[in-house]
Amino acid sequence: MKKFDNKWIRAVIPALLIHCSIGTVYCWSLFKGDIASYIGRSVGEVEWAFSIAIFVLGMSAAFGGKLVEKDIHKSSMLAAIFFIAGMAGTGFFIYQKSLIGIYLSYGVVMGIGLGIGYLTPVKTLMLWFKEQKGLATGLAVAGFGLAKVIASPLMEKLLGERNNEGLLVNPANIYTMFYILAGIYLVMMAIGHLTLKKPAGYEEESVQAQSFSYRKVLTNKTFIGIWLMFYINITCGLALISQEKGILAFIGFGAIGLVSSLTAIFNAGGRIVFSSWGDRLKDRNSIYKIIFSSSIAAILLTIVFDGINNSMAILIITMLCIVNAGYGGGFSSLPPLLSDRFSLDHISTVHGLALSAWAFAGLSGNQLSAFVLEKTQSYDMVLYVIMALFTMATLISIFVVKPEKVYLESEEVNSKEEMAIN
Incomplete structure (x- = not known):
């Protein structure tokens, strides 16, 4: 099916699907207060989950670059597994009211998925767009930035109505939201994983x-x-x-x-x-x-x-x-x-x-x-x-x-x- 082997289907769309999924990490401010309220902790304590996620993102990218270099399909699959497991795990540990569990799931596990997922489509894009590398990476990374704009209305809908004090009318929505999002992003990242492909003739590891x-x-x-x-x-x-x-x-x-x-x-x-x-x-x-x-x-x-x-x-x-x-x-x-x-x-x-x-x-x-x-x-x-x-x-x-x-x-x-x- 050579007609499907083009830069848009094999590089741009997969990159956007992956980056629009993992970029929702920047929606954190929308629900951090709800998490803190549900588990009975301060916002300052809960805030560390986001800081850990960004730190692990950077460090997993630093140590995972060689893996991405060797095999983008393995790295895109690992990114999806870690990100989805972290997302679903966050919902579970919110339900359990475990702050340490939230640190591990949202911060560490999801952070690993973020770092590997962020890195995975970049080289593939630049191989398909050799004369327009900046445009290629801009399109993908824009997905990471746009994720907040796209996901915020959906998250607000899933969280539901609030009372006069700004608290959720149904507090259980905070953890069910993570389960639903995990399912949505599983589909998106799976499609990205299956369609991402380097140009024909390129050797995976030089x-x-x-x-x-x-x-x-x-x-x-x-x-x-x-x-x-x-x-x-x-x-x-x-x-x-x-x-x-x-x-x-x-x-x-x-x-x-x-x-x-x-x-x-x-x-x-x-x-x-x-x-x-x-x-x-x-x-x-x-x-x-x-x-x-x-x-x-x-x-x-x-x-x-x-x-x-x-x-x-x-x-x-x-x-x-x-x-x-x-x-x-x-x-x-x-x-x-x-x-x-x-x-x-x-x-x-x-x-x-x-x-x-x-x-x-x-x-x-x-x-x-x-x-x-x-x-x-x-x-x-x-x-x-x-x-x-x-x-x-x-x-x-x-x-x-x-x-x-x-x-x-x-x-x-x-x-x-x-x-x-x-």
Whole structure:
């Protein structure tokens, strides 16, 4: 059935099915309070489940890159098993009122599925879209960003009505929701697993992938620079996004839900626009300079107009949209940039290692803005800190991430190749 072997059916649709499933991890804020209420714990205690999930996502991607490199069908199947088991397990442990069980199911088990699932379609997309790698990864990663917009109405429907205090009329809906979602995402990820396929003639594991040197990557100045840029962009994005609701409430803006949907659309749109824009640039690293400088400009403009206190609502919302777009664009622009620097042969492994930055940023982003607010009681100070970090990222992009291609084969393989040539 060669007519079905095309880039849309074998790469884009499977990637969207997988990423639209696992991207629902960002719907956490919709039901964390309901979980806390049902199991009789504080929201702060329950919140750790999400932090663990993001940390495990990054670390499982870091350690699972070699598996994805070897066999995308095995990795897509494992991603589905871990993600669905974690989703269903979360429902079970909510019913059991076990906080540790929620940490293990939502945080660890589902986190493993998130990391492997996030990584799995990326190389396949870039193999099918060799001339438009940025567009390809942007389409897939946009699914991760859009998942919240798509899933939120469904989750609200499954949770049901609330009383005047904002509590669920039927508290049992919180765990039954996870069972229903597990069934829906099982179907979606199974279809993604069955249809995902690399182009005909591509060998699953090349000699270059077998001879990959972790030491050369982790000690390489360019990789370290990219890792730091990526880490700072996520930290800044999470620091601002986590305060989005508070900022809007502080300025007295009522339509918070509308703005939340708008920023989510910019987040998803930035994933496509920035990465596909990078396809047209001589050096793909330039897209990060654009992302950082646009975020700095938006924050600076807000500060110039006397900060959060006196700036117009439209200006603050514009700033939130621009930073969200750059946050999303940073994710989708990462695989093509790594491919340009370290070759497509190694991309799953190198991308996985770079995603470890997401793990640490997931622990530091929200806490950074919360710490600054606690110490200063000022949203303006949060903006100053974020702008300073974006400035650091810009300097790293300019002075550390050079355009040279990096060769990662081990010394043993290189010496054998030189002997063969001689």
